[in-house]
Ligand code: SF4
């Protein structure tokens with residue numbers, strides 16, 4: 001079945017251009033579903049309380065444009081997210097994140113009151129392959145329609161963060177790292193994300209790919225211009241288009257592989273309408289990523305066997321002492337208690353560490369870097 005992503009070029013975050021590009025991408029993707037009179041949750045990616053220039057969260061101008069079009073389509077607009085990055089899901093924290101990410105200002109312009117309800121509910125999902133129920137924030141449970149407005153980012157654990165990963169924000173606060181402890185393998189974690197997407201079924205997704213994040217995202221990478229707004233009624237199709245945009249092979253990305261294995265996606269059938277996609281050739285990948293292995297016997301039979309040993313190969317978090325301010329956030333978020341504060345610096349127990357990279361994701365001081373041991377460096381050299 002043909003799956004469509006709408007694409008529109010957009011080179012800067014000025015209101016007029018973003019609005020025109022968002023409108024064009026949505027139209028190219030076939031338009032919003034009927035929204036008149038429906039409660040519509042606009043679900044941005046608000047990972048942490050960082051400013052729009054850092055490319056960590058969906059840019060407020062993109063949120064403004066999508067919000068305006070939802071209102072014009074007659075939807076009853078609500079904007080909400082539960083941030084990640086070890087932020088407790090409390091009214092005070094939510095208000096701070098909305099303010100710092102520029103959401104409070106655009107909500108005011110749109111005439112929308114931001115809710116600081118931090119309640120959540122249990123939602124059964126008997127059809128789930130890995131999860132039979134999820135805990136979900138109230139705003140997502142109460143919406144008739146969810147429109148996801150995600151950000152293009154690389155991800156040190158799942159390689160890529162886009163539409164499928166954005167849905168994880170409907171899980172409240174510190175419930176998120178618990179999933180890392182339960183699903184330490186990124187393939188299983190991605191399978192869990194597919195269950196969550198099939199439960200919540202975002203009806204439409206718009207991606208802010210004007211300026212994405214490259215390198216060790218979703219928080220510790222660098223802003224990188226990609227120059228597009230993308231839109232689709234399929235979270236899976238949109239991610240494939242975005243992966244092609246940054247020259248990632250969709251068949252290597254855990255979330256996309258998981259969607260394919262469930263029969264929800266055929267990568268070859270994803271088509272783009274609107275502006276042509278011109279891939280960014282040198283978009284920096286996360287340090288955990290390796291391109292598909294070439295077909296040599298040595299690579300296939302030897303190196304990939306070693307790679308399957310996982311922990312041997314995967315880089316481990318280490319502290320950058322001069323940057324660490326001993327805030328303790330990494331200690332709080334680590335699902336397996338592999339971090340402690342020692343002499344006022346974070347200290348890692350690599351024997352316990354499951355390489356989920358939550359600590360790296362949430363350290364706002366960029367005080368955690370990834371380090372491979374000699375065996376890992378050797379394998380990485382041959383596999384990349
Ligand atoms: S490594 Fe980062 S998150 Fe951990 S204590 Fe140091 S500054 Fe805080």
Ligand code: SF4
Nearest residue numbers: 334353354356357359
């Ligand atoms: S130390 Fe960091 S990477 Fe290792 S398990 Fe804890 S949070 Fe995950």
